[in-house]
Amino acid sequence: MGLRVGHEIWGAKFDEMMRSSSEIDPDLERYTVEYVFGDVYNRPGLDLKTRSLCTVAALTVLGRRNQLRFHLEGAVKNGASKREILEVLIQMSVYGGFPAAWDGLSTAREVFTKLGMKD
Amino acid sequence: MGLRVGHEIWGAKFDEMMRSSSEIDPDLERYTVEYVFGDVYNRPGLDLKTRSLCTVAALTVLGRRNQLRFHLEGAVKNGASKREILEVLIQMSVYGGFPAAWDGLSTAREVFTKLGMKD
Amino acid sequence: MGLRVGHEIWGAKFDEMMRSSSEIDPDLERYTVEYVFGDVYNRPGLDLKTRSLCTVAALTVLGRRNQLRFHLEGAVKNGASKREILEVLIQMSVYGGFPAAWDGLSTAREVFTKLGMKD
Amino acid sequence: MGLRVGHEIWGAKFDEMMRSSSEIDPDLERYTVEYVFGDVYNRPGLDLKTRSLCTVAALTVLGRRNQLRFHLEGAVKNGASKREILEVLIQMSVYGGFPAAWDGLSTAREVFTKLGMKD
Amino acid sequence: MGLRVGHEIWGAKFDEMMRSSSEIDPDLERYTVEYVFGDVYNRPGLDLKTRSLCTVAALTVLGRRNQLRFHLEGAVKNGASKREILEVLIQMSVYGGFPAAWDGLSTAREVFTKLGMKD
């Protein structure tokens, strides 16, 4: 079930990610598929786009750039516009401080460029 | 302008908050009204309900309970349902760890009870 | 399965905890039982006492006092001596700073007193 | 040597603090006296007032309220004015976010009131 | 007004920074100029050198290296000596832990080398 949700969010990229994750540790990969995507993201009650934006908010204030990169792509795939993503990052200057927002925006620019999203 | 946005989100409660904040420091209060509510929350491009849920996500992983309490009320006033708020908090177990989610849920229960929101 | 592990660590206290957690949110409680205790703590490869001490280390540097209180009791139930727990807390002054260690030690004293563990 | 520095900063209050700390753990107390006050605060190259303000900055963004309370008193004893302390706290809204600054200011008000420092 | 303060601290480097920031997001750049430099750093009541050292303290414990690099240069431009900066970083071992201090010192060495500040 988590695999289906993962595909819904990231498409073919999900398999590639899981393959490389699996080399790191097959068990944490399994828990990610089962708990994160099977249990949490699969829950009704909140749409995937809003879930993605909340994740972007959390990872920005926590300063977890590797995962932020990955979830910024997920947010785009879940229908968040570039504008909406930038709004979340700017808003995080209030809660995590300006350095968190600057680091988040710099990561977002990399992702937008990679995805060919022009300004 | 920030005052208008503050009223839109919290109603009369906003004045009371600002009065007590003002006793702490009138300058930080002014910056909050000007920068946080006048500049950031007033921006188009993201609806207030989504902004509120992203704030709830950030404050939960940061463990800032005083502000979380306050923004949980704001989320309700901005149209987030109890279900949607609980979904964000549960999702934060993935990004900030289970203790963050437990603390967030315990704060949310206090707020829901205070606002008379039954299960 | 997670229930069994939970009982192994906290005994009857586990049911009481889960009952009160359940009032907060039955789903997060279920995930805690399934993922945290059923999947993670149930894994072979590391004894429960060492798992508990690592959790105490993490919660101390994160400053999550509610959960720290709870896991300090768990560490005692898993066979950690008062001395071993104090050693972990003192060591955390190096990694999370002295304020983390002081807050952790103050929480530990409350727990030791409650459990009637004399010096 | 650390004892002398501690007395310089907090006066008689230092003994009282150390007595109550000692009940928590005599070893961490000893390390605090030796390493924190004997080694670090005792170093030439930076005056005690600036050291105190930097500590206030760090504890504010980390959200360590117990220690912040204590070091706010230390800052006052080291010659920082109420205005200078408030400036550091307001500035932390930029680096640790507004919730950090609000929590810091609320703690500072308690300390200023306790010390009888009128506006 | 914030532009003037920015120039006071970083000189010509400020324009270059703002140009590259502007490519990331012109709005966050504007808020940085207006709120951070126009409002906060422009306030009387605390000298720029002490403000810089407090910022260095906060960024060190938060582990925000990109911004730390930038503010270490600002601290030098604001008159902080290499010795004073090192003192703040060493002191942060107490509040944010030794890893925070090590990372901060390693960043500082890069900046001092770049600025041609010999030991």
Place this chain on the structure above:
Amino acid sequence: MGLRVGHEIWGAKFDEMMRSSSEIDPDLERYTVEYVFGDVYNRPGLDLKTRSLCTVAALTVLGRRNQLRFHLEGAVKNGASKREILEVLIQMSVYGGFPAAWDGLSTAREVFTKLGMKD
């Protein structure tokens, strides 16, 4: 005394580390040898392997990768098996969130490869 403990944990690598640390700052190096290894790690009451695993737990949730790399090697030298280290990292998904665990596992893979520890 701290030097002896450092050698016990890291062997010849310890001298090399201290030499490069010493270039960053000889005083922080001295405090690390004296306080961290001389005082803390040298204490009886907890074996070095468990101390190492607790340090790995703390650095993982704090996201301090430079130091984590270093202490993962220390854990191996102190007798922790690859399996035990992976268990601690997986467990940290519960306390610091999944991104902390993923980053920790990715760092661990680098270290295991460098040390020639096959799966």
